[in-house]
Amino acid sequence: MARRHLSTDEQALWSALARTVRPLRPQNRAPVAVPVVTIDPPAKKGVAPPPARLAPPPAPVRTPAAVLDTGWEKRIRNGAVSPEMSIDLHGHSLSAAHARLHQALGAALAQGVRVILVVTGKPPKGALSDSAARRGAIRAEIGHWLETSAHADRIASVRVAHPRHGGDGALYLILRRKK
Known part of the structure; x- marks a missing residue:
């Protein structure tokens, strides 16, 4: 199934929702980065807009282990x-x-x-x-x-x-x- 891109209104709603989410146990979870989406201005009629560009995800953070080998x-x-x-x-x-x-x-x-x-x-x-x-x-x-x-x-x-x-x-x- 092909993925569709979010419209400008949908992206604004999603961003507003994502800012309100708080983890249940923040001390036990690594920080989660919200992908940065670049939205270009609306194109002329009949021309398909370019796909949104996502920022690369951050490298995972290694934490101390509770138990070793x-x-x-x-x-x-x-x-x-x-x-x-x-x-x-x-x-x-x-x-x-x-x-x-x-x-x-x-x-x-x-x-x-x-x-x-x-x-x-x-x-x-x-x-x-x-x-x-x-x-x-x-x-x-x-x-x-x-x-x-x-x-x-x-x-x-x-x-x-x-x-x-x-x-x-x-x-x-x-x-x-x-x-």
């Missing part, structure tokens, strides 16, 4: 993962910790490091019941920092460290291999 999972569970690089963020302000994390991630990728140990620090004993205070300010923000990082597509997984490497006060960043 069984070999990695076993090594993490047993504490057999040996970080090739570590960065200690606890005791820093949020802005300083963010800058250090970004700098360390760039250096690790340049050196071909696969596992980084990020020490965020444990929250103080008897912290308030508020979840951000219970987790610590840096720990509460680090997920967002990694998602919005320029290197986000190079992170294969983020996992809580084994107790010998800091347990709840540290994370493993497992980086993807170079292509």
